[in-house]
Amino acid sequence: xxxxxxxxxxxxxxxxxxxxxxxxxxxxxxxxxxxxxxxxxxxxxxxxxxxxxxxxxxxxxxxxxxxxxxxxxxxxxxxxxxxxxxxxxxxxxxxxxxxxxxxxxxxxxxxxxxxxxxxxxxxxxxxxxxxxxxxxxxxxxxxxxxxxxxxxxxxxxxxxxxxxxxxxxxxxxxxxxxxxxxxxxxxxxxxxxxxxxxxxxxxxxxxxxxxxxxxxxxxxxxxxxxxxxxxxxxxxxxxxxxxxxxxxxxxxxxxxxxxxxxxxxxxxxxxxxxxxxxxxxxxxxxxxxxxxxxxxxxxxxxxxxxxxxxxxxxxxxxxxxxxxxxxxxxxxxxxxxxxxxxxxxxxxxxxxxxxxxxxxxxxxxxxxxxxxxxxxxxxxxxxxxxxxxxxxxxxxxxxxxx
Amino acid sequence: xxxxxxxxxxxxxxxxxxxxxxxxxxxxxxxxxxxxxxxxxxxxxxxxxxxxxxxxxxxxxxxxxxxxxxxxxxxxxxxxxxxxxxxxxxxxxxxxxxxxxxxxxxxxxxxxxxxxxxxxxxxxxxxxxxxxxxxxxxxxxxxxxxxxxxxxxxxxxxxxxxxxxxxxxxxxxxxxxxxxxxxxxxxxxxxxxxxxxxxxxxxxxxxxxxxxxxxxxxxxxxxxxxxxxxxxxxxxxxxxxxxxxxxxxxxxxxxxxxxxxxxxxxxxxxxxxxxxxxxxxxxxxxxxxxxxxxxxxxxxxxxxxxxxxxxxxxxxxxxxxxxxxxxxxxxxxxxxxxxxxxxxxxxxxxxxxxxxxxxxxxxxxxxxxxxxxxxxxxxxxxxxxxxxxxxxxxxxxxxxxx
Numbered sequence: 001x002x003x004x005x006x007x008x009x010x011x012x013x014x015x016x017x018x019x020x021x022x023x024x025x026x027x028x029x030x031x032x033x034x035x036x037x038x039x040x041x042x043x044x045x046x047x048x049x050x051x052x053x054x055x056x057x058x059x060x061x062x063x064x065x066x067x068x069x070x071x072x073x074x075x076x077x078x079x080x081x082x083x084x085x086x087x088x089x090x091x092x093x094x095x096x097x098x099x100x101x102x103x104x105x106x107x108x109x110x111x112x113x114x115x116x117x118x119x120x121x122x123x124x125x126x127x128x129x130x131x132x133x134x135x136x137x138x139x140x141x142x143x144x145x146x147x148x149x150x151x152x153x154x155x156x157x158x159x160x161x162x163x164x165x166x167x168x169x170x171x172x173x174x175x176x177x178x179x180x181x182x183x184x185x186x187x188x189x190x191x192x193x194x195x196x197x198x199x200x201x202x203x204x205x206x207x208x209x210x211x212x213x214x215x216x217x218x219x220x221x222x223x224x225x226x227x228x229x230x231x232x233x234x235x236x237x238x239x240x241x242x243x244x245x246x247x248x249x250x251x252x253x254x255x256x257x258x259x260x261x262x263x264x265x266x267x268x269x270x271x272x273x274x275x276x277x278x279x280x281x282x283x284x285x286x287x288x289x290x291x292x293x294x295x296x297x298x299x300x301x302x303x304x305x306x307x308x309x310x311x312x313x314x315x316x317x318x319x320x321x322x323x324x325x326x327x328x329x330x331x332x333x334x335x336x337x338x339x340x341x342x343x344x345x346x347x348x349x350x351x352x353x354x355x356x357x358x359x360x361x362x363x364x365x366x367x368x369x370x371x372x373x374x375x376x377x378x379x380x381x382x383x384x385x386x387x388x389x390x391x392x393x394x395x396x397x398x399x400x401x402x
Numbered sequence: 403x404x405x406x407x408x409x410x411x412x413x414x415x416x417x418x419x420x421x422x423x424x425x426x427x428x429x430x431x432x433x434x435x436x437x438x439x440x441x442x443x444x445x446x447x448x449x450x451x452x453x454x455x456x457x458x459x460x461x462x463x464x465x466x467x468x469x470x471x472x473x474x475x476x477x478x479x480x481x482x483x484x485x486x487x488x489x490x491x492x493x494x495x496x497x498x499x500x501x502x503x504x505x506x507x508x509x510x511x512x513x514x515x516x517x518x519x520x521x522x523x524x525x526x527x528x529x530x531x532x533x534x535x536x537x538x539x540x541x542x543x544x545x546x547x548x549x550x551x552x553x554x555x556x557x558x559x560x561x562x563x564x565x566x567x568x569x570x571x572x573x574x575x576x577x578x579x580x581x582x583x584x585x586x587x588x589x590x591x592x593x594x595x596x597x598x599x600x601x602x603x604x605x606x607x608x609x610x611x612x613x614x615x616x617x618x619x620x621x622x623x624x625x626x627x628x629x630x631x632x633x634x635x636x637x638x639x640x641x642x643x644x645x646x647x648x649x650x651x652x653x654x655x656x657x658x659x660x661x662x663x664x665x666x667x668x669x670x671x672x673x674x675x676x677x678x679x680x681x682x683x684x685x686x687x688x689x690x691x692x693x694x695x696x697x698x699x700x701x702x703x704x705x706x707x708x709x710x711x712x713x714x715x716x717x718x719x720x721x722x723x724x725x726x727x728x729x730x731x732x733x734x735x736x737x738x739x740x741x742x743x744x745x746x747x748x749x750x751x752x753x754x755x756x757x758x759x760x761x762x763x764x765x766x767x768x769x770x771x772x773x774x775x776x777x778x779x780x781x782x783x784x785x786x787x788x789x790x791x792x793x794x795x796x797x798x799x800x801x802x803x804x
Binding site: 147196213227259365 | 434435452453455461488490491492507508509510521544548549564565568569572573574575576577578594595596599601604606607609610613614615617618619627629635661662663704706710714733767768773775776778
């Protein structure tokens with residue numbers, strides 16, 4: 001058995017992980033309807049004016065503003081109705097002196113006109129329109145380029161595309177955008193005891209949990225899991241799968257369960273990569289290791305609760321950095337501890353709890369128990385230099401979120 | 403022009419919308435790897451014990467605990483090594499009195515044994531193992547069903563599947579789960595002026611924005627947009643598309659831009675559905691309407707900023723209710739207003755701002771301007787009975803989020 005001679009603090013482990021991954025540079029093109037949440041890989045300079053023409057802001061009559069001057073509630077000005085323009089239409093008609101054209105909201109302002117008189121300030125009588133209110137040039141006209149000017153930089157590289165920004169792209173007529181590719185993370189569950197859920201379980205075997213939890217955390221943080229077949233505890237198999245997995249942006253092993261299996265895994269990995277750390281002062285998750293070859297290689301414990309805690313604490317933030325997403329906004333709520341709990345001095349503990357009526361109840365069973373997490377709403381952090389949380393003590397609960 | 407005789411307050415409009423949609427009852431089966439964020443439509447009763455057998459919690463030797471009693475650092479007990487069990491193996495071997503079996507973490511405890519002595523408390527010498535420490539029955543053994551008991555209800559219908567819960571399903575060997583179908587929302591952009599982004603723009607036309615913003619908000623809230631071809635301002639076309647759209651769970655029209663087009667749309671809709679409201683005391687978004695036939699039918703203004711604000715304020719919450727997701731947790735930050743702004747008395751205004759150094763700067767241009775939203779970080783709410791926000795006044799900014 002290889003002793004953990006150099007257990008490092010949590011913060012150091014997290015820093016090392018984040019220092020050793022870098023944002024994805026590869027770019028792909030996606031349809032605008034699939035761009036939600038993606039990260040723009042190009043500056044967007046508008047190819048057009050938006051709106052592309054001056055248009056009516058209200059339903060009414062397009063006129064030359066100066067022809068309305070002097071109009072009043074008891075002294076209408078009369079205009080000759082020479083045509084009509086509906087929204088979406090283009091007509092080669094002009095507004096001359098004393099003339100007007102019936103126009104719908106959003107329709108293109110005809111040549112000659114420089115204002116719109118609202119329908120409620122007028123009276124139509126055959127081909128005569130009486131205008132009861134004067135308007136200034138530009139009244140109820142949305143000028144060409146009012147919203148977006150051609151040649152203007154509208155969105156910068158690195159922008160996360162939310163609904164308003166997707167709307168702005170549509171307004172410019174942009175149907176496809178360049179975004180950064182999602183980081184592809186190789187997921188390598190390891191252990192001779194594993195079976196795929198859905199198969200009939202054999203004696204001595206258990207169902208693989210870690211592939212599912214690791215993949216979900218990767219997805220939640222903007223990455224794409226690439227799931228490998230189980231790594232068996234055999235040097236050649238480990239080596240082959242390692243070589244194959246290094247084609248992706250990052251590699252995550254989980255397991256093996258026994259010390260011997262883990263040692264074999266680390267032996268093979270260390271032939272191709274530098275071990276950055278092996279052993280972290282956290283609970284659960286002490287046997288976590290990390291190595292760096294061409295890519296970052298992560299070794300998570302096989303125990304489901306340890307592996308999932310590692311996924312939340314290290315993998316999620318690493319994937320977000322690669323995906324160019326900002327750190328996740330944690331939701332933290334205050335509560336009181338429902339009963340006294342003890343911890344291990346020298347290891348920072350992520351202790352899972354469920355919340356009820358302002359109290360936090362322990363959900364942690366063992367590092368092997370997935371229900372330690374599935375039953376919990378979040379976790380409290382017990383610092384490495386503390387071994388006790390008293391009943392009724394005020395604590396902060398970090399929520400998993402949904 | 404149909405006057406807005408009954409403009410209703412925002413809160414009433416939102417309540418009416420939410421009262422008229424109901425959670426989806428239809429169920430579909432998804433693979434566990436695709437279940438993240440979905441809502442469970444069945445109670446999950448575990449079909450197996452997890453772990454399915456008693457197993458070693460550490461690397462060591464499986465023994466009968468009573469044979470170790472009396473062992474000490476200077477008085478080891480000797481055991482006869484009769485075999486080895488690796489993780490994932492099943493062997494028909496037994497531990498008899500004075501015997502031990504080498505066992506790896508996670509391996510199945512052999513018959514006869516009731517405890518594991520850790521490897522560091524032993525010394526192996528040929529086929530003799532010396533044990534330097536006594537253990538009690540159950541020591542370093544994870545009993546069958548320790549994590550999950552067969553027949554126990556582990557997850558309840560209505561649970562949102564996060565990574566820990568997906569892990570629990572995997573642990574039970576469940577490869578597919580029943581989840582509620584995502585609500586399908588028909589998106590019907592309306593207006594003769596619209597063109598699809600990517601097409602070459604024609605004179606008098608503009609690019610469709612609302613399909614993209616509405617669809618993104620639907621996706622963000624757990625729904626699936628069903629995008630229709632543009633509705634043209636023609637009674638028969640409106641009627642045909644309305645009939646087709648009512649096959650889905652909810653219908654969202656946006657536009658037409660002019661009052662006449664909107665009146666035509668409402669005329670057709672009111673033949674098949676009851677108008678619940680027409681006109682809301684909000685800015686932007688006053689001409690919003692809502693009707694109820696077999697399904698809820700929503701009419702959003704054609705102006706992009708109005709339509710998007712409606713999507714955030716009404717559509718998002720309605721989709722979440724249908725998708726059985728809890729209301730979105732809003733992120734709100736405090737800031738000071740960078741300059742004095744005025745509002746319209748009698749209408750609650752959603753005023754978009756961008757944030758810099760603790761100050762909120764106006765981003766709002768016009769209700770037609772998508773950049774009012776694309777340039778903004780969020781919005782402030784100016785109540786209907788207020789028409790002014792002073793420079794330096796402390797305000798709350800509701801962030802769009804990313």
